[in-house]
Amino acid sequence: MRVIKRIGHHARRFVLPLVLAALWQVVALWLDKQTILPRLDAVAAVLFHPTAKILITGSLLENMAVSLLRVILGFLLAVITAVPLGLAMGYFKTVNHMMDSTVEMLRPIPPLAWVPLILAWMGIRGVPDMLPFLAASPIWSGIQFSTLAIIFIGAFFPILLNTIQGVHSIPREYIESARTLGAKGWPLLVKILIPASLPLIVTGLRIGLGIGWMCLVAAEMMPGSSSGLGYLIWYAYELLRADIIVAGMVAIGVIGFFMDRGFRRLESKLFWGGMG
Amino acid sequence: MLELAGVGKVYSSINGEKIEAVDNLSLVIVENELVCLVGRSGCGKTTTLRLIAGLETPTRGRILLSGKKVEGPSAERCVVFQRYTLFPWRSVLANVAFGLEMQGVSRAEREKTALDYLALVGLEDQARAYPVELSGGMQQRVAVARALATDPQVLLMDEPFGALDAQTRAVLQQELMRIWRVDRKTIVFVTHDIQEAVLLADRVVVMQGPPGHIREIIDCDLPRPRDRNSAAFMDMSDRIHLLLEGAE
Ligand SMILES: Nc1ncnc2c1ncn2[C@@H]1O[C@H](COP(=O)(O)OP(=O)(O)OP(=O)(O)O)[C@@H](O)[C@H]1O
Ligand SMILES: [Mg+2]
Numbered sequence: 001m002r003v004i005k006r007i008g009h010h011a012r013r014f015v016l017p018l019v020l021a022a023l024w025q026v027v028a029l030w031l032d033k034q035t036i037l038p039r040l041d042a043v044a045a046v047l048f049h050p051t052a053k054i055l056i057t058g059s060l061l062e063n064m065a066v067s068l069l070r071v072i073l074g075f076l077l078a079v080i081t082a083v084p085l086g087l088a089m090g091y092f093k094t095v096n097h098m099m100d101s102t103v104e105m106l107r108p109i110p111p112l113a114w115v116p117l118i119l120a121w122m123g124i125r126g127v128p129d130m131l132p133f134l135a136a137s138p139i140w141s142g143i144q145f146s147t148l149a150i151i152f153i154g155a156f157f158p159i160l161l162n163t164i165q166g167v168h169s170i171p172r173e174y175i176e177s178a179r180t181l182g183a184k185g186w187p188l189l190v191k192i193l194i195p196a197s198l199p200l201i202v203t204g205l206r207i208g209l210g211i212g213w214m215c216l217v218a219a220e221m222m223p224g225s226s227s228g229l230g231y232l233i234w235y236a237y238e239l240l241r242a243d244i245i246v247a248g249m250v251a252i253g254v255i256g257f258f259m260d261r262g263f264r265r266l267e268s269k270l271f272w273g274g275m276g
Numbered sequence: 277m278l279e280l281a282g283v284g285k286v287y288s289s290i291n292g293e294k295i296e297a298v299d300n301l302s303l304v305i306v307e308n309e310l311v312c313l314v315g316r317s318g319c320g321k322t323t324t325l326r327l328i329a330g331l332e333t334p335t336r337g338r339i340l341l342s343g344k345k346v347e348g349p350s351a352e353r354c355v356v357f358q359r360y361t362l363f364p365w366r367s368v369l370a371n372v373a374f375g376l377e378m379q380g381v382s383r384a385e386r387e388k389t390a391l392d393y394l395a396l397v398g399l400e401d402q403a404r405a406y407p408v409e410l411s412g413g414m415q416q417r418v419a420v421a422r423a424l425a426t427d428p429q430v431l432l433m434d435e436p437f438g439a440l441d442a443q444t445r446a447v448l449q450q451e452l453m454r455i456w457r458v459d460r461k462t463i464v465f466v467t468h469d470i471q472e473a474v475l476l477a478d479r480v481v482v483m484q485g486p487p488g489h490i491r492e493i494i495d496c497d498l499p500r501p502r503d504r505n506s507a508a509f510m511d512m513s514d515r516i517h518l519l520l521e522g523a524e
Binding site: 171173174176177178179180181182183187191192195196198 | 329330331348349350351353354355357359360361363365366374375377378379419422423426432
């Protein structure tokens with residue numbers, strides 16, 4: 001009985017997606033216009049041959065790898081800048097005072113609005129221009145600085161704001177106890193400030209990575225880009241291959257889902273029951 | 277010797293108002309003495325304690341410990357708060373060892389010392405546990421062990437048992453007395469529980485305010501261990517009670 005209940009419980013989650021998929025397939029068969037509504041079996045054919053070359057771009061897997069690498073690099077750039085800045089802004093009132101209005105002015109600008117300016121600044125220069133030995137790698141050769149910059153901007157602000165919030169959420173007793181136990185400077189930062197604000201920092205990382213991932217398609221539409229899931233989607237659009245478009249969208253969704261899941265796991269481990 | 281001479285503290289509130297929390301407070305606390313600060317809510321007890329801890333700077337007067345001016349917090353003057361005392365991301369042992377870790381004591385040595393102090397508060401079996409796994413009373417005991425482990429000159433306690441139920445509080449008061457006999461420290465203990473003050477203190481400082489100042493200092497020379505039900509104990513409590521009522 002329990003087992004059946006549990007299966008039933010899990011099955012419920014799949015009812016809606018299955019109904020939607022079935023509806024899609026019925027409409028697609030009835031409409032019979034592959035360029036507008038591709039049949040699901042055509043989409044599945046793309047998804048289930050991830051190593052097959054798609055049109056003149058690389059395989060689905062290669063495009064996923066490039067996209068992932070771009071997002072991870074842009075995200076890491078955001079982490080190593082936003083976390084220290086957030087800690088400083090959260091802890092020092094003067095730093096917060098100095099930076100606050102600037103941050104609040106830049107924050108509402110959508111990452112995509114930066115595209116023209118970033119192109120003007122960075123053009124199509126990429127990592128291989130700096131590290132020529134990577135030019136031969138099919139994945140590294142496609143990493144342009146402009147792409148990274150867009151993802152960086154998308155990821156930066158959620159990480160920054162959550163880190164500031166994380167420091168503000170520390171009960172002052174933690175910091176004060178530590179100081180009366182002789183902690184100051186670097187050890188206070190590493191042993192108290194960072195661990196105490198870590199739960200919210202990780203929330204910021206999760207949201208930042210999510211937004212960085214969402215900026216991907218836009219970032220990969222930029223001139224000079226010739227790989228990645230975003231590029232794949234636009235390229236397929238030009239050739240009216242809706243099956244590839246949908247397959248690319250599915251791939252973006254699935255990767256995004258698992259990245260979020262991973263961070264949520266980490267988050268739930270970090271909330272030391274009942275703290276803050 | 278801990279010396280407060282004409283100490284005053286004015287806070288600037290968020291909307292720019294000046295709040296006089298402590299005014300012209302002078303007090304000398306000798307070594308190994310246990311002094312309790314009592315007074316109504318808002319009379320400046322916490323502020324006084326924070327000034328001694330170096331967590332606030334006095335706007336007037338000065339505070340000297342062994343003749344040296346108190347400037348900023350240090351491990352010589354350790355504080356035990358009422359809430360959020362332990363670091364939840366550290367094990368009990370790592371909490372107690374924290375102060376020694378800050379002094380650069382080697383891992384093996386500081387864990388050994390930490391275990392000794394955990395044994396002193398009767399919690400050596402909980403060394404590997406995390407704070408959330410402990411009851412409130414156990415957490416405060418660990419906090420006391422953590423404060424003692426760095427061997428401070430003065431132990432500052434701000435209503436450390438204030439959040440505990442009456443029974444646990446009574447147990448911890450006895451525990452503190454036992455520990456104090458073994459590891460005698462200068463203790464400044466803030467409470468608004470008169471009975472607690474009479475049970476623990478060598479001297480009870482009755483405060484009045486704001487702005488906080490001393491109404492009277494009472495020598496609490498009842499023989500130890502003290503019996504809450506003895507006539508002398510009740511007399512003493514009543515006296516303080518009257519003083520506090522008069523302070524209104
Ligand atoms: N950070 C602060 N900024 C402004 N005013 C403050 C601050 N801290 C305390 N005060 C004010 O100073 C006065 C004394 O406060 P304090 O916390 O020392 O009282 P207390 O005796 O510890 O009270 P309680 O028994 O409620 O803990 C109060 O009027 C309070 O409003
Ligand atoms: Mg108080």
